[in-house]
Amino acid sequence: MSLKPQEAYQHNSVTTASPGELTLMLYNGCLKFVKQGKEAMINKNIQAKNEQLIKAQNIIYELMATLDRSQPISENILPLYEYICHRLIEANITNNPKILDEVEELVTEFRDTWKQVIKLNRKEAYSEGRRA
Template identity: 50%
Template sequence: MAYQQYQAYQNNSVNTASPGELTLMLYNGSLKFIKQARKAVEEKDYQKKNEMVQKTQNIVRELMVTLDQDAPITLQMMPLYDFVYHCLTQANVNNDLDQLAQAEEILTQFRDTWKEVIKQERIRKHGQGVKS
């Protein structure tokens, strides 16, 4: 019962989120999966590591596809996303925690920047902050 309520809450959160909030959810999800992949490597659970890295790669691909190709920042972000994807591939193939850490660092910076953008936009529009 509690799980069903949680699922309903999660679905409602996604369905009512703004595009900016959805992007923040993607960043948070990617970081969660990287942490799970790291733990799986440490525990030598390579099947789970593979699943978690692939989930992260799927998110990175989604972030790449949804970039506004007309925005000047895209020219700077796309190579970083490519690098993150490459790091994830190397981490997956070689069980390389350093490569996971590099991907995590960049995605954390993107997430933190995006969180600040949302916060500033809310302040500008409504005088409200953003939840973590």
């Protein structure tokens, strides 16, 4: 089975990514599906809207499943993930794009915070490597 160049790149990106980078990919994917769902909603393409919003939900479910519950911060994150899922379902049922604006804002905050965590970890690892 040969992959097209773009598929091969995506496959390699996922298989060589660190856990932190995979989480960042999940946030970016969720945002992509929310935007596509909103566009389909506005265009009254009910099937595409449903498919895209379910993909976004599934990503949030994956983030919930992989959340490190031993970390105290997870007690704050889990209810927010649950809220995001609830809002995605509500937006899908009511066809309310304003709800998706709220979801997009919340997921963007998670994504941007996660980007900062990755940067700090890299900077810390680089500093420790230089001291060794």
